[in-house]
Amino acid sequence: MGTGTGIGRVRGLGSAKHGAHHWLAQRYTAVGNLLLVLWLVFSLISLPGLDYESVVSWIHNPLVAVPLMLMVVSIFMHLRLGMQVMLEDYVHDKGLAFFSMLVLNFYAFGGAAAGVFAIAKIAFIGVVKP
Amino acid sequence: MARSNSRPLSPHLTIWKWGPAMAVSIMHRVTGNGLATAGALGLIWWLMAAATGPEAYATFVKCATSPIGYLVMIGLSWFFFQHLFSGLRHFVLDMGAGYELKNNKMWSIATFILSLLTTGFVWLYIFGKAL
Numbered sequence: 001m002g003t004g005t006g007i008g009r010v011r012g013l014g015s016a017k018h019g020a021h022h023w024l025a026q027r028y029t030a031v032g033n034l035l036l037v038l039w040l041v042f043s044l045i046s047l048p049g050l051d052y053e054s055v056v057s058w059i060h061n062p063l064v065a066v067p068l069m070l071m072v073v074s075i076f077m078h079l080r081l082g083m084q085v086m087l088e089d090y091v092h093d094k095g096l097a098f099f100s101m102l103v104l105n106f107y108a109f110g111g112a113a114a115g116v117f118a119i120a121k122i123a124f125i126g127v128v129k130p
Numbered sequence: 131m132a133r134s135n136s137r138p139l140s141p142h143l144t145i146w147k148w149g150p151a152m153a154v155s156i157m158h159r160v161t162g163n164g165l166a167t168a169g170a171l172g173l174i175w176w177l178m179a180a181a182t183g184p185e186a187y188a189t190f191v192k193c194a195t196s197p198i199g200y201l202v203m204i205g206l207s208w209f210f211f212q213h214l215f216s217g218l219r220h221f222v223l224d225m226g227a228g229y230e231l232k233n234n235k236m237w238s239i240a241t242f243i244l245s246l247l248t249t250g251f252v253w254l255y256i257f258g259k260a261l
Contacts, residue, residue, distance in 0.1 A: 027224070030217055037210065045255060052187040056180050075173070079166035086163055114174050118181035128183040 026081045032074035036067060056127045065123035072115035080108035150238035157242075158216040161209040169206045204253060212245035 043064070047054055058064055083104050091097045146152070172194075179190035193199050219237055222228045228237055 027221070030221075034214065034217070038214075041207075041210075041252070045252065045259075051191075052180065052184045055187075059180065072173070072177075075170060079162075079170055082162050083166050086159060111170055111174055115177050118174070118177035121181040122177075130184045 022081060022084075026078065029074050029078035029081065032070070033078050036071035036074055039067060040071060053127055056122055059119060059122040060126040062123065065119050068119050069116050072119065073112055076108045076112035076115070080104060083108075150235050150242075154216050154219065154238040154241050157212055158220070161213040161216070164209045165206065165213060168202065169209065172202070172206065204249070207252060208245060208249040211248045212241065215241040215244045215248075 043058070044050065047058060059068060084101065087097065087100045087104065091100050176190055176194075179186040194203060219228070219241055222237070228234055
């Protein structure tokens with residue numbers, strides 16, 4: 001804890017200048033999720049079908065692949081921040097807390113990478129004939 | 131933080147009368163972590179199956195459209211809308227508004243009603259289109 005007033009510390013005006021970074025990043029990614037996941041829900045229910053060819057040819061479109069990648073990144077950033085707060089609240093053992101944070105980071109970065117890779121593959125290759 | 135058992139916590143969870151604000155708060159955490167685990171894994175499974183090919187996608191569709199699959203998808207969609215509306219409530223509270231007891235209670239209840247209605251409409255639309 002630095003010197004100065006309480007409100008100054010809360011606003012991130014301490015020496016590191018990023019006191020509220022986690023809290024703000026949670027909100028920024030929440031807005032991203034709000035827009036992008038609603039877009040996904042509306043898109044999916046208005047697609048002619050959810051069979052392999054309809055879905056893959058939809059994702060093949062760059063105007064779909066790019067927002068879908070952004071959605072995956074926004075989701076995994078948001079869940080990393082959110083689950084971190086949950087684990088900080090409930091995991092009291094120091095060693096277990098460190099380990100759970102390690103697993104959470106692997107999960108969040110691994111999941112985002114898997115999602116972005118899958119979308120990129122569909123965007124570049126498109127429908128695969130059996 | 132390890133706490134000493136000789137220094138008791140005040141019995142916060144056991145003595146308060148449950149109210150809508152408490153319910154919406156814990157549901158925000160439950161729905162968020164449900165979506166973060168089951169929801170995110172389902173999303174990645176769906177994308178990976180679509181990227182792998184028709185056979186992997188068929189396996190995904192078979193699981194997703196089984197009775198348990200529908201139950202999970204309907205549950206996750208309700209979790210999503212509950213988290214969405216309670217998240218919107220958070221934005222309002224973050225701005226310092228909506229703390230008056232009546233308003234707070236009303237909007238807490240509203241998140242549940244809105245999430246159930248939205249989930250119902252979405253699935254009615256999906257099942258209506260399928261018929």
